Amino acid sequence: xxxxxxxxxxxxxxxxxxxxxxxxxxxxxxxxxxxxxxxxxxxxxxxxxxxxxxxxxxxxxxxxxxxxxxxxxxxxxxxxxxxxxxxxxxxxxxxxxxxxxxxxxxxxxxxxxxxxxxxxxxxxxxxxxxxxxxxxxxxxxxxxxxxxxxxxxxxxxxxxxxxxxxxxxxxxxxxxxxxxxxxxxxxxxxxxxxxxxxxxxxxxxxxxxxxxxxxxxxxxxxxxxxxxxxxxxxxxxxxxxxxxxxxxxxxxxxxxxxxxxxxxxxxxxxxxxxxxxxxxxxxxxxxxxxxxxxxxxxxxxxxxxxxxxxxxxxxxxxxxxxxxxxxxxxxxxxxxxxxxxxxxxxxxxxxxxxxxxxxxxxxxxxxxxxxxxxxxxxxxxxxxxxxxxxxxxxxxxxxxxxxxxxxxxxxxxxxxxxxxxxxxxxxxxxxxxxxxxxxxxxxxxxxxxxxxxxxxxxxxxxxxxxxxxxxxxxxxxxxx
Amino acid sequence: xxxxxxxxxxxxxxxxxxxxxxxxxxxxxxxxxxxxxxxxxxxxxxxxxxxxxxxxxxxxxxxxxxxxxxxxxxxxxxxxxxxxxxxxxxxxxxxxxxxxxxxxxxxxxxxxxxxxxxxxxxxxxxxxxxxxxxxxxxxxxxxxxxxxxxxxxxxxxxxxxxxxxxxxxxxxxxxxxxxxxxxxxxxxxxxxxxxxxxxxxxxxxxxxxxxxxxxxxxxxxxxxxxxxxxxxxxxxxxxxxxxxxxxxxxxxxxxxxxxxxxxxxxxxxxxxxxxxxxxxxxxxxxxxxxxxxxxxxxxxxxxxxxxxxxxxxxxxxxxxxxxxxxxxxxxxxxxxxxxxxxxxxxxxxxxxxxxxxxxxxxxxxxxxxxxxxxxxxxxxxxxxxxxxxxxxxxxxxxxxxxxxxxxxxxxxxxxxxxxxxxxxxxxxxxxxxxxxxxxxxxxxxxxxxxxxxxxxxxxxxxxxxxxxxxxxxxxxxxxx
Numbered sequence: 001x002x003x004x005x006x007x008x009x010x011x012x013x014x015x016x017x018x019x020x021x022x023x024x025x026x027x028x029x030x031x032x033x034x035x036x037x038x039x040x041x042x043x044x045x046x047x048x049x050x051x052x053x054x055x056x057x058x059x060x061x062x063x064x065x066x067x068x069x070x071x072x073x074x075x076x077x078x079x080x081x082x083x084x085x086x087x088x089x090x091x092x093x094x095x096x097x098x099x100x101x102x103x104x105x106x107x108x109x110x111x112x113x114x115x116x117x118x119x120x121x122x123x124x125x126x127x128x129x130x131x132x133x134x135x136x137x138x139x140x141x142x143x144x145x146x147x148x149x150x151x152x153x154x155x156x157x158x159x160x161x162x163x164x165x166x167x168x169x170x171x172x173x174x175x176x177x178x179x180x181x182x183x184x185x186x187x188x189x190x191x192x193x194x195x196x197x198x199x200x201x202x203x204x205x206x207x208x209x210x211x212x213x214x215x216x217x218x219x220x221x222x223x224x225x226x227x228x229x230x231x232x233x234x235x236x237x238x239x240x241x242x243x244x245x246x247x248x249x250x251x252x253x254x255x256x257x258x259x260x261x262x263x264x265x266x267x268x269x270x271x272x273x274x275x276x277x278x279x280x281x282x283x284x285x286x287x288x289x290x291x292x293x294x295x296x297x298x299x300x301x302x303x304x305x306x307x308x309x310x311x312x313x314x315x316x317x318x319x320x321x322x323x324x325x326x327x328x329x330x331x332x333x334x335x336x337x338x339x340x341x342x343x344x345x346x347x348x349x350x351x352x353x354x355x356x357x358x359x360x361x362x363x364x365x366x367x368x369x370x371x372x373x374x375x376x377x378x379x380x381x382x383x384x385x386x387x388x389x390x391x392x393x394x395x396x397x398x399x400x401x402x403x404x405x406x407x408x409x410x411x412x413x414x415x416x417x418x419x420x421x422x423x424x425x426x427x428x429x430x431x432x433x434x435x436x437x438x439x440x441x442x443x444x445x446x447x448x449x450x451x452x453x454x455x456x457x458x459x460x461x462x463x464x465x466x467x468x469x470x471x472x473x474x475x476x477x478x479x480x
Numbered sequence: 481x482x483x484x485x486x487x488x489x490x491x492x493x494x495x496x497x498x499x500x501x502x503x504x505x506x507x508x509x510x511x512x513x514x515x516x517x518x519x520x521x522x523x524x525x526x527x528x529x530x531x532x533x534x535x536x537x538x539x540x541x542x543x544x545x546x547x548x549x550x551x552x553x554x555x556x557x558x559x560x561x562x563x564x565x566x567x568x569x570x571x572x573x574x575x576x577x578x579x580x581x582x583x584x585x586x587x588x589x590x591x592x593x594x595x596x597x598x599x600x601x602x603x604x605x606x607x608x609x610x611x612x613x614x615x616x617x618x619x620x621x622x623x624x625x626x627x628x629x630x631x632x633x634x635x636x637x638x639x640x641x642x643x644x645x646x647x648x649x650x651x652x653x654x655x656x657x658x659x660x661x662x663x664x665x666x667x668x669x670x671x672x673x674x675x676x677x678x679x680x681x682x683x684x685x686x687x688x689x690x691x692x693x694x695x696x697x698x699x700x701x702x703x704x705x706x707x708x709x710x711x712x713x714x715x716x717x718x719x720x721x722x723x724x725x726x727x728x729x730x731x732x733x734x735x736x737x738x739x740x741x742x743x744x745x746x747x748x749x750x751x752x753x754x755x756x757x758x759x760x761x762x763x764x765x766x767x768x769x770x771x772x773x774x775x776x777x778x779x780x781x782x783x784x785x786x787x788x789x790x791x792x793x794x795x796x797x798x799x800x801x802x803x804x805x806x807x808x809x810x811x812x813x814x815x816x817x818x819x820x821x822x823x824x825x826x827x828x829x830x831x832x833x834x835x836x837x838x839x840x841x842x843x844x845x846x847x848x849x850x851x852x853x854x855x856x857x858x859x860x861x862x863x864x865x866x867x868x869x870x871x872x873x874x875x876x877x878x879x880x881x882x883x884x885x886x887x888x889x890x891x892x893x894x895x896x897x898x899x900x901x902x903x904x905x906x907x908x909x910x911x912x913x914x915x916x917x918x919x920x921x922x923x924x925x926x927x928x929x930x931x932x933x934x935x936x937x938x939x940x941x942x943x944x945x946x947x948x949x950x951x952x953x954x955x956x957x958x959x960x
Contacts, residue, residue, distance in 0.1 A: 036721075036735045040861035068738045076861045192705045203702045204684060204742070221701055222683045225672045239546075241516075255516050257767060258548045260760040262684070262742065279759050280740040286763060287737060290770030291851050294777065298847030299840065305857045309872045316844050317877055323840045324885060327833040334832075338825040345818040348828035352814075353807040355832065356944065359839075360779065360803045360937075364796050367778030371771050377785045381520035381556045392789045397797055405804060457840075464836065 027064035038069055043076045050084040059088040067093055071100035075305050079108060086112055095121035099129040103136070104304045110137060119148035126173045126200065127153075128281065131160035168252050169245040171285070172266040172275035175200035178207045179233055181216065186229030200276075204262040207273060208237045214271040215240045220262070242267045243277060249285050254376060256282045293370055296452035297363075299323075322457060330355075330464035337472035340479070346413055347475055350422050355467025357401060358429035362459040365390055365437025370452045373445050387438050394434025398427040417478045425470040432466040433459070507544035518549055523556045530564040539568040547573055551580035555785050559588060566592055575601035579609040583616070584784045590617060599628035602637075606653045606680065608761065611640035648732050649725040651765070652746040652755035655680035658687045659713055661696065666709030680756075684742040687753060688717045694751040695720045700742070722747045723757060729765050734856060736762045773850055776932035777843075779803075802937060810835075810944035817952035820959070826893055827955055830902050833885070835947025838909035841877060842939040845870055845917025850932045853925050867918050874914025878907040897958045905950040912946040913939070 031042040042061070049057040062070055062085060070093070074082050086109060089097060094113070098106060098121065110118070110133070122130040122145065134142055134157055146154050156174050163169025177199055179188045188206060192199065206224060208217040217237030227236055241259055243252055243266045255261065256279055266275040295302055299319040303311045334341070334351070341347050369390075372378035378386055406423030410416060436459045441451035511522040522541070529537040542550055542565060550573070554562050566589060569577060574593070578586060578601065590598070590613070602610040602625065614622055614637055626634050636654050643649025657679055659668045668686060672679065686704065688697040697717030707716055721739055723732055723746045735741065736759055746755040775782055779799040783791045814821070814831070821827050849870075852858035858866055886903030890896060916939045921931035 034724075035731050036738065037856045037859055038861065040859070043861050066739060068740075072738075072856075075857060076859075189705060195706075199702075199706065201702075202700050202742075220682050221705060222679075222681075224705070225669060225701065226675075226679065244514075251515050257763050258516065258552075259546060260548075260763070262682075262760065279763065280742065283737050283740070283759065283763060283766060286766050287770060287855070290767060290774070291855070294770070294774050294847050294851055297774065298777070298843045300844035300847055302848065302851065305852065305862075305866075309869055309876065312869070312873045313876045313880075316841070316873070317880060319844070320837060320841055320877060320881060321884065323837055324833065324881060327836040328888075330836075331829045331832050334829045338829075341825050341828050342822050345821050345828075348821050348825075348831075349811045349814045349818075351828075352811050352832055352835065352944070352948070353804065356807040356810075356940070357800060357803055360940075361796070361800060363778045364780035364799070367774050367780055368782065371774055371782065372785065375767070375771070376517045376552075377555065379517055379520070379556075381518065381523050382785075386785075389789055389792070393792045393796070396789065396793045397800060400793075400797060401800060401804060404801065408808075460836070460840075464832070468832070 027061065031061075031065055031069065038072045038076065043073065046073060046077070046085070047081060050081050055088060058085065062088055063090065067096035068100050070097045071102075074101060074105050074109070079306075082108065083112060092121075092124060094118075095124045095130070095133075098133055099125060102304045102306065104306050106133075106136060110141070115141060115144035116148045119145050122157075123149060123153050127156045127160050127175070128171055128173055131157045131170065135161060135165075163245060166249045167245065168243045168247040168249065168266050168277060169275075171249055171252065171281050172243075172245070172277045173200055174275045175203075176207060176265070176273070176276040177203050177205075177221075178209050178213070178215075178273055181208050181210065181232070181234040181237075183233050184229065185224055185227045185231045185233065185236075188233060189224060189229070202278070203276075204278065205276075206233070207240065207265045207276070208233050209273055212271070213273050215242055215265045215267065215273050218265065240265060242271075244269070245274065250289050250374075252277060253282050253285045253289060257286065289374070292450075293374060293452040296450060296454075297367060297370060297456050299454070299457055319457065323460075326457060326461040327464060330461060330468060333465060333469040333472065337476060340472055340475050344418070344475065344479070346415075346418060347421075347471060350409065350418075351468050351471045353405070354422065354425050354429050354471050355464045357426065358433045358463030358467045359460050361394070361397060361430050362433035362437040362463045363456065365394075365434055366441060366455055366459055369438050369441045370455070373441060373451050378442075383442060387442070390434050390438040391431070394431045395427075397434075398430030401430060402426040418475075421471060421474045421478055424474050425467070428470040429463060429467045433463045436462040507541065511545055511549065518552045518556065523553065526553060526557070526565070527561060530561050535568060538565065542568055543570065547576035548580050550577045551582075554581060554585050554589070559786075562588065563592060572601075572604060574598075575604045575610075575613075578613055579605060582784050582786065584786050586613075586616060590621070595621060595624035596628050599625050603629060603633050607633075607636045607640050607655070608651055608653055611637045611650065615641060615645075643725060646729045647725065648723045648727040648729065648746050648757060649755075651729055651732065651761050652723075652725070652757045653680055654755045655683075656687060656745065656753070656756040657683050657685070657701075658689050658693070658695075658753055661688050661690065661712070661714040661717075663713050664709065665704055665707045665711045665713065665716075668713060669704060669709070682758070683756075684758065685756075686713070687720065687745045687756070688713050689753055692751070693753050695722055695745045695747065695753050698745065720745060722751075724749070725754065730769050730854075732757060733762050733765045733769060737766065769854070772930075773854060773932040776930060776934075777847060777850060777936050779934070779937055799937065803940075806937060806941040807944065810941060810948060813945060813949040813952065817956060820952055820955050824898070824955065824959070826895075826898060827901075827951060830889065830898075831948050831951045834902065834905050834909050834951050835944045837881060837906065838913045838943030838947045839940050841874070841910050842913035842917040842943045843936065845874075845914055846921060846935055846939055849918050849921045850935070853921060853931050858922075863922060867922070870914050870918040871911070874911045875907075877914075878910030881910060882906040898955075901951060901954045901958055904954050905947070908950040908954075909943060909947045913943045916942040 031038060033039050046061050049061060098109060101109060122133055134145065137145060160170060205218045205220050207215045210216050218240040219237045223236060241255060241261060241264055243264050245266055245268055261279060263276050263278045265273050266277055268274050301315050303315045369378060402423035405426055406419045409422050410419035440455040440458050444451040444455060511518060513519050526541050529541060578589060581589060602613055617625060640650060685698045685700050687695045690696050698720040699717045703716060721735060721741060721744055723744050725746055725748055741759060743756050743758045745753050746757055748754050781795050783795045849858060882903035885906055886899045889902050890899035920935040920938050924931040924935060
């Protein structure tokens with residue numbers, strides 16, 4: 001075969017638009033960067049195939065991806081393209097892809113999928129993931145999908161849905177491996193070999209139970225593999241950390257993180273083992289909870305990557321209107337002192353600096369407090385000490401800033417009274433920021449509310465108000 | 481035995497201050513609340529025992545706790561009490577407790593522990609945890625501790641320390657379970673039983689390797705237990721997601737979260753398997769990275785629960801001084817327009833509202849952008865679309881706020897020009913906030929910098945400046 005011939009045959013292939021043979025491995029390399037994020041080029045390839053109506057190519061491109069990457073892909077596509085992708089998805093992958101999708105895209109995909117296809121897809125999932133999807137369906141569709149499922153799966157999902165949202169009951173799988181204390185390692189391994197289908201697809205620990213089915217210990221299955229076959233479980237088991245079904249998911253995440261758990265047994269009120277939670281479900285919870293704090297502190301909620309402009313405006317505007325109200329109240333103080341301002345316009349220039357510094361100092365304290373509360377580094381056991389420390393920090397920061405800014409104002413305006421006014425106001429406002437920044441989240445936490453939500457709008461209000469008011473009041477006292 | 485006698489004997493016990501016999505289980509219940517957080521009462525009991533110099537009781541109280549809880553306890557105690565607790569710690573628990581401690585407390589504990597004790601304690605830890613501790617020691621002590629360790633452990637730690645901080649190389653353990661493709665399930669289990677000590681304490685996956693020791697697949701060990709003994713590994717193995725030694729830990733966390741991994745093989749540049757990372761190390765990374773974002777957005781860094789007032793002031797004051805500088809620049813615009821203000825003091829009242837709303841809108845956009853960047857929902861593939869959407873949101877929020885505030889100003893001041901000034905300024909400033917809020921983090925990310933750090937101080941500066949300047953400039957144009 002000469003070089004010429006090869007080139008010609010390649011041209012011929014192109015002319016006939018026969019795609020180059022690509023193995024799945026190659027497509028995967030094309031799809032993902034070194035950082036395992038989907039490449040823009042690959043998204044383009046999918047869009048091209050959809051535009052050309054080339055279903056075979058589309059199916060090949062999507063089929064080469066892990067469900068998590070298909071879910072990612074869906075997020076980058078517009079709704080019209082997504083609807084072209086859905087039909088080419090293999091039914092067995094559909095369940096996993098659906099459970100990876102973001103809420104608003106998921107909703108759309110669920111609407112577009114026939115109930116029977118959905119039922120088959122959900123049967124492939126763990127109970128917790130299937131229940132999550134079912135929970136998102138409207139009443140009619142939920143009824144249809146459940147009716148199309150096998151009885152055991154339906155019952156398991158219905159039980160899971162009977163627990164409250166964001167609790168351990170909703171996170172747990174009902175499949176797990178339990179063994180009585182008197183069993184040996186060999187007996188347990190034999191039991192596993194014979195159980196087959198009743199076990200979850202993945203399990204990491206054996207829960208050792210007493211006759212009332214209460215967990216009394218646990219052992220990692222790697223220990224089953226390395227221990228002598230005749231050893232009784234009771235001899236090698238480790239203390240167990242149980243989760244109760246009604247525990248909040250944030251608590252569950254805290255416990256997994258603290259004790260480095262891979263899986264944990266979930267018990268009912270009476271102590272009876274009813275399920276297990278595995279760490280892969282918890283990783284998502286930890287990320288979500290921390291990200292919720294970021295957004296809550298910025299007075300915004302996440303409406304998803306695919307939200308419309310109107311949805312986004314709706315999620316942000318109420319907070320801005322509230323801010324308009326609080327800012328109006330803050331500046332109303334200024335209105336009382338208009339006489340001072342017209343006499344000394346420098347006050348109008350300096351006030352915003354005092355309130356801006358107060359706002360910044362308050363936000364610092366607030367962010368540290370919210371983080372410490374969520375990681376339980378700040379609790380009733382050390383609250384007094386931490387509060388006292390923050391107040392002292394407030395005094396020290398306030399004094400330092402007062403010296404710097406007081407000196408600058410003195411140099412610039414050559415007006416000792418003005419310099420003193422600004423310096424005193426700064427001390428007052430930075431201290432106020434410390435008080436608000438530490439006490440607001442503590443008070444919210446004590447009331448059982450999320451310390452991140454609405455603390456920042458309160459602290460900003462406080463420091464704006466105190467900033468304006470202190471400058472003007474001190475000026476009124478000193479200059480009259 | 482009559483009731484009377486029993487009571488008397490109990491009184492006698494009290495008089496002699498013989499403690500009630502408590503089993504470890506009871507102490508654990510006393511120590512931890514339902515939420516697995518350490519109870520203030522238990523901390524008090526420890527403090528009491530230390531005050532009385534009752535070493536036996538102290539040892540009993542501390543011994544009943546999990547290492548993670550002892551680390552927690554140390555955080556609630558002052559330095560003087562911690563020094564009383566250290567000597568009662570069992571040597572084998574010391575390693576784990578040290579690796580759970582916060583940085584500044586750890587430093588203190590490391591100083592107080594003799595090198596040989598430390599060497600023994602670190603030999604009990606996984607390489608990654610031991611290396612972390614060694615890295616914190618000063619040069620002299622590091623030399624002493626390494627010299628006191630066994631040769632194998634020392635070499636492993638030195639290799640780990642040769643990787644950069646916050647990379648996969650530092651997170652990985654050098655112990656793992658690998659098997660060639662042609663091995664059967666039975667052969668692999670047999671190998672595990674015989675390997676004993678060379679395996680890590682916990683392992684979750686078998687990595688299947690080719691003759692050049694490159695991972696070609698993986699299988700969870702629960703699959704080893706449930707598969708037929710004669711099945712070759714190549715037949716049941718699953719695709720493997722490798723991590724390279726130099727990958728940033730944030731990337732590693734993203735991959736674990738995305739693909740729900742429990743463990744993953746770490747490979748050198750050539751593809752050779754050199755270690756593994758397990759999910760329990762990643763849970764901590766995910767929490768830390770998200771919390772770093774919260775603090776970075778608030779322009780503050782965490783100096784630990786036990787930091788002194790001076791340390792805290794030092795971590796916050798530089799940002800406040802920077803804010804003083806930016807705020808001064810922002811208001812310098814006002815100084816140019818002092819004539820306008822003295823003619824119309826209402827401007828001084830309304831300007832801060834415009835800048836406050838801009839700041840709030842900018843922070844909202846910023847927080848959403850930082851969150852989306854860190855979860856890779858915002859990438860090069862959809863950046864243009866997201867930026868356009870944010871700008872549209874800015875226009876809509878700006879128009880709405882302009883109508884509300886314009887109307888309020890009109891009603892209150894009965895001055896159409898003033899009303900128009902404020903409304904136009906709001907549209908300008910909320911749009912500016914959207915531009916800054918989305919472009920600042922994108923630009924930082926593109927430059928390879930952390931998008932959370934210093935974006936907020938920039939956005940606040942931008943909206944303050946634009947807020948003051950737009951109000952005054954528009955007023956100057958309309959009223960002259």
